[in-house]
Amino acid sequence: MLTVSGVHTFYGAIEALKGVDIEIGEGEIVSLIGANGAGKSTLLMTICGNPRARAGRIIFDGEDITHLPTHQLVRRGIAQSPEGRRIFPRMSVLENLQMGAIASPPKGFDRDLEEVFTLFPRLKERINQRAGTMSGGEQQMLAIGRALMSQPRLLLLDEPSLGLAPLVVKQIFQAIKDINRERKMTVFMVEQNAYHALKLAHRGYVMVTGRVTMSGTGAELLSNPEVRAAYLEGGH
């Protein structure tokens, strides 16, 4: 469904991605793990064309999207819940969700909204609250819900568990699992919480300083001694 091949991305003179190859199949959950600064978020943003890849190709559903303007990707079926959540703090929960649907035809709006509320009932309780005043977990739900409002076929999630209490983390991962299973939505997820991410994923990639160093099924990576030593020590 998505093929990233030989992608290089730069921030000024700094090379953040040094030739990344990744393949995501229809209906999969794929997790990308790696340390801070490895380039995971950069990869997600590069898929969306901001920043743009300086070399390499990104193919989505057979179409080369490497040079498409960012705002057109959502119409192709790619939505992202980005690093830092980036909800609109001075808008209400409803307005944030409306923003998620801004590129979609209006007639499906009510149905999509109900689906998001079924997945995250908390958002319904807070529908008119200013998003910036909500807790971190609620903001994360909103960020994912907003991405779902465009009915994407590929959902990109950047650190959905960051900074959240263990119970909320569990809820979020359960929601991701439901989205994938019940709606056949493909999920590409970046996570530092390697244990949860790999346990949930069909396949995974490990990224170190701008390069993919390992790949395999979630279970393979979980039992790999190198992965265990680098990302799972301390027991999550």
Added chain:
Amino acid sequence: MEYFLQQLINGLSLGAIYGLIAIGYTMVYGIIGMINFAHGEIYMIGAFVAMITYLAVGALGITWVPLALLLMLAASMMFTSVYGWTVERIAYRPLRSSPRLAPLISAIGMSIFLQNYVQLVQGARSKPLQPILPGNLTLLDGAVSVSYVRLATIVITLLLMYGFTMLISRTALGRAQRACEQDKTMAGLLGVNVDRVISLTFVLGAALAAVAGMMVMLIYGVIDFYIGFLAGVKAFTAAVLGGIGSLPGAMLGGVVIGLIEAFWAGYIGSEWKDVATFTILVLVLIFRPTGLLGRPEIEKV
């Protein structure tokens, strides 16, 4: 008491004009964080287009005043929007990723260019025009007289501001505009064409400034290529006083500046009214840089 009422109405109509211009400053600042110093010139061009349209309409033999006014309004809003759009396109967009100083200097250059351009094509002399909307409404047995033009200015401004507030707070377009103001990267990820929203912001600001330009021409009956400077700086003061980036702030700031000017001119002397305005600008910048309705930069992350 009558004198007070008279100044109050003068101040409100003047404030309405400053408010209309201030919206353009505050919206552009809100979305791209720059002060569009060419905005005063856009207002001046709005006044000129209104005047030219009036003369053209007269030459065509249209004498029914409401129709003439409507045509003037439409023409000045339309042409001025094109100017606003073009200015952003050629002077600011290429500098989008430059240091903040670059678009600022570009804006000042644009302002000088537009002034000289109008001076060149329209001449440097003031353009007088006979009153189009003569007549006064007298109140309190003739003690207070309000010209219809000032009354119309206040009414039109109220309607425009109401419509504009609805546009920003209720429509998908307004939501996209506010989203870009808060996080352009995220808005782009959601499918908003950020460049187009920025263009639209300039167009809307210019259209409102055009209305202000037209009303000023109707009130004072004389315009020249230089009126944009002082009005621009005062509207900017209004935007800062209200809290730059805040839409209701710009409206409130405009009214406050208009009232201060009118009362200062009425009770103290009109020579010093500009000093009063700019003293306020200095005081606000020193003691309350976020303005009356501006929000302090604190957000829960």
